[in-house]
Amino acid sequence: MKFLIFDAGPIISLTMSGLLQVLEKLKKDFKGEFIITNAVKREVIDRPYKNKKYKLESIQVQNLLDKGILKLSSEFVDENKLNKETDKILKRANSVLQTTYNKKKIKLIQEGEATCLAFANLCEGESVIVVDERNTRLLGEAPEKLEALMERKLHTLLDFNSEFAQITNKYKMIRSTELMYLAFKKNLLNLEKDIETLDAILYSLKFNGTAISSEEIEEIKRLTKK
Amino acid sequence: MNEKEFGSFEEIQDMSNISRILKESKQAILVKDWMKLKNLSNQTIHSATIHQDPVNIVIAVLVYSFSKVLQRESYQRMKEWDLFYKYILENWDLMINASQKNKKQELLNYAGEIRNYLNNMTGNLGEYIKDIFRKAEINKAFKLYEHGISSAQTAELLGISLWDLASYIGQSNIYETHVNNKISEKQRIKLIEDFFK
Numbered sequence: 001m002k003f004l005i006f007d008a009g010p011i012i013s014l015t016m017s018g019l020l021q022v023l024e025k026l027k028k029d030f031k032g033e034f035i036i037t038n039a040v041k042r043e044v045i046d047r048p049y050k051n052k053k054y055k056l057e058s059i060q061v062q063n064l065l066d067k068g069i070l071k072l073s074s075e076f077v078d079e080n081k082l083n084k085e086t087d088k089i090l091k092r093a094n095s096v097l098q099t100t101y102n103k104k105k106i107k108l109i110q111e112g113e114a115t116c117l118a119f120a121n122l123c124e125g126e127s128v129i130v131v132d133e134r135n136t137r138l139l140g141e142a143p144e145k146l147e148a149l150m151e152r153k154l155h156t157l158l159d160f161n162s163e164f165a166q167i168t169n170k171y172k173m174i175r176s177t178e179l180m181y182l183a184f185k186k187n188l189l190n191l192e193k194d195i196e197t198l199d200a201i202l203y204s205l206k207f208n209g210t211a212i213s214s215e216e217i218e219e220i221k222r223l224t225k226k
Numbered sequence: 227m228n229e230k231e232f233g234s235f236e237e238i239q240d241m242s243n244i245s246r247i248l249k250e251s252k253q254a255i256l257v258k259d260w261m262k263l264k265n266l267s268n269q270t271i272h273s274a275t276i277h278q279d280p281v282n283i284v285i286a287v288l289v290y291s292f293s294k295v296l297q298r299e300s301y302q303r304m305k306e307w308d309l310f311y312k313y314i315l316e317n318w319d320l321m322i323n324a325s326q327k328n329k330k331q332e333l334l335n336y337a338g339e340i341r342n343y344l345n346n347m348t349g350n351l352g353e354y355i356k357d358i359f360r361k362a363e364i365n366k367a368f369k370l371y372e373h374g375i376s377s378a379q380t381a382e383l384l385g386i387s388l389w390d391l392a393s394y395i396g397q398s399n400i401y402e403t404h405v406n407n408k409i410s411e412k413q414r415i416k417l418i419e420d421f422f423k
Binding site for chain 1: 374392393418421
């Protein structure tokens with residue numbers, strides 16, 4: 001079984017860009033399941049439902065859950081096991097970096113993101129995580145690069161714990177931008193399939209929270225031309 | 227249960243910094259020096275990124291909000307102003323006292339009381355100030371995020387919605403900074419194309 005696991009960020013950026021319904025079309029083309037964890041559900045459905053500003057968006061996401069396009073992780077992995085694994089990941093991930101000066105651990109990820117990593121560890125099958133957050137992506141793919149990045153951002157010297165980093169460095173991750181590129185290539189967007197449409201989609205996702213640079217967007221556009 | 231008055235060396239050092247910020251802010255509020263308040267708020271947000279604790283963040287939001295309130299001189303001519311100003315100065319003193327005794331929770335409680343007071347303010351001044359605070363929270367959230375704190379962590383620290391934060395993050399140019407990713411765009415796209423086969 002294949003699992004495409006969604007963090008809250010991509011669901012939010014897709015919804016705010018008016019692209020959430022594309023997931024329904026992508027799902028028809030996918031031999032596996034689209035997953036959200038209960039922690040992510042709280043961020044994308046339960047909390048915004050109580051806020052009139054985002055209630056409509058939360059109903060749109062709930063609708064995908066009702067239709068079975070998105071499924072809850074608890075259908076595949078026991079919730080208690082997931083919670084225990086999440087705790088372990090949070091401890092490890094948030095011990096990767098600490099300040100050199102007073103050994104203060106730098107909190108890099110939160111519960112929602114950690115549950116996605118935990119599900120990837122526990123699910124019986126192949127998985128890819130859709131995560132727009134740069135810190136989580138670097139932590140999962142190249143934690144050694146986080147040290148320099150965070151030192152620059154925090155203006156303070158940090159120590160890198162390679163032992164903890166090795167445990168987190170094993171995930172396959174994409175962003176909402178790559179997922180929508182795939183939808184574009186598969187002609188699932190009901191829009192003209194030209195470079196301007198792709199440009200509009202990628203920048204809309206960027207302006208709605210996806211951690212992607214203009215340089216990376218241009219790189220994606222160049223790939224289309226090849 | 228009595229609150230612990232002595233923490234680790236770094237906690238005491240941090241509280242001493244908060245105490246300094248509060249005292250200097252009080253002086254700035256008295257002379258209505260909003261620029262000084264803005265600078266003090268920026269100093270606090272730097273500590274907040276390292277410590278990621280609610281005290282620094284609450285103080286950063288409060289100090290920044292008051293810099294904005296004082297910047298708008300017309301507010302000071304509104305009829306609710308005197309009462310509001312007196313309340314703030316009294317509670318500011320209470321916050322200073324709590325910080326000097328290293329009583330973190332007590333300090334947070336007083337800051338919370340200021341927020342409750344503002345939330346319950348009626349009239350035009352109340353509406354304007356509430357709006358300033360809401361924008362200050364988003365502004366500080368954005369600053370934290372620009373300092374490398376994740377969006378989820380930022381949202382949690384400030385008690386704001388990830389949805390609110392998303393559009394602000396989009397306006398940031400922090401992702402224009404080149405990070406030598408381990409996986410190229412081409413590889414990432416191949417990964418998802420293969421996954422869908």
